[in-house]
Amino acid sequence: MVPPTDALYLHDASLQTLTTEIVSYQPVSSLPENERSLIKAADPEVSAITMRQTILYPQGGGQPSDTGSIALVDKEPAFTVSLVRKTEDGRILHFGKSAGGIIPFVEGQSVIQRVDGAKRNYHSRLHTGGHVVGLAMQLLFPEMKKVKANHFPKEACMEYEGLLYNEQNPLIQAKVDELVQQDLPILISWVEDGSDLEGRGALRDGPIRVASIGGLDQNPCGGTHVLTTSLVGPITIRKISRQKGISRVSYEVPVIL
Ligand SMILES: [Zn+2]
Missing domain, CATH: 3.30.980.10 (Threonyl-trna Synthetase; Chain A, domain 2)
Known part of the structure; x- marks a missing residue:
């Protein structure tokens, strides 16, 4: 079983960037139905990323989702995160698209998360x-x-x-x-x-x-x-x-x- 995502925003809401590791990266169409339904009307280019930890807040408790980005260390362009949602088993899915071509994220890769601080x-x-x-x-x-x-x-x-x-x-x-x-x-x-x-x-x-x-x-x-x-x-x-x-x-x- 895949472990839940470590939700760092619960302990320090001031974190605006974080280096962490990719756990999974897949198109929304390949997610199980209950997870696919967490994002409405996703276009085919939208993918979902999970990482070991996250500083991005998933929609819930009456508070909207954060937005932000995920990039390979020292590389642009980034994957733009438009929606963050939590699954029933505590994994946090980051939905979004790659800016300028597909980024080949693979399990274990180091990535940098950034949260849209003003929002x-x-x-x-x-x-x-x-x-x-x-x-x-x-x-x-x-x-x-x-x-x-x-x-x-x-x-x-x-x-x-x-x-x-x-x-x-x-x-x-x-x-x-x-x-x-x-x-x-x-x-x-x-x-x-x-x-x-x-x-x-x-x-x-x-x-x-x-x-x-x-x-x-x-x-x-x-x-x-x-x-x-x-x-x-x-x-x-x-x-x-x-x-x-x-x-x-x-x-x-x-x-x-
Ligand atoms: Zn509160």
Whole structure:
């Protein structure tokens, strides 16, 4: 059995380049159906690469995929990574195309990964902004249960059971502003037994990664974060909407700080 990919972004989200080894390189058409379906409408030139380790974040947990490149050491052009996805058995597939001809990647070859740093920073700020909104909500409305989080550009929101209205927007905005201004650290820890953590992750095997804003909350989370709340930049609560008893708090952060 092929071992899972070592997901280095979980331990150091600041890594922007990495030298690692090719494990597999194949056209998408030769992947098993369940893996082929991880990329929609791939054209025939798209291939999938797995490596021993990766610094590229695979889409999941409400956070979009990183983009980047993979190149043979000292060689251009590179393979452009347009989508990263994780398989059920923990391998991380890097989908993309070679720029200017096919690169003959083979197993064991050394390659250099690069992550698109500007996009990663934006995604990390958007994702961390979701934690800030979540903490503001927890402090203001501790009885409301979080049901969903989305940290995609233009769609970012946190959803809760129960009813919230636009009149509450200034209150949430003020609490979010306060948390950003306090420049609280984003703390990452690993817990062996996550059964007391609310809702998510409790049934997963192995240690669970937990993100906390200044020790004030505890969220099982596999995403990438900025180091402190002020690095998110100003968070805007865009609107509050309701559907079938669920309230959605939509937010955004600046694309560039
Ligand atoms: Zn997180």
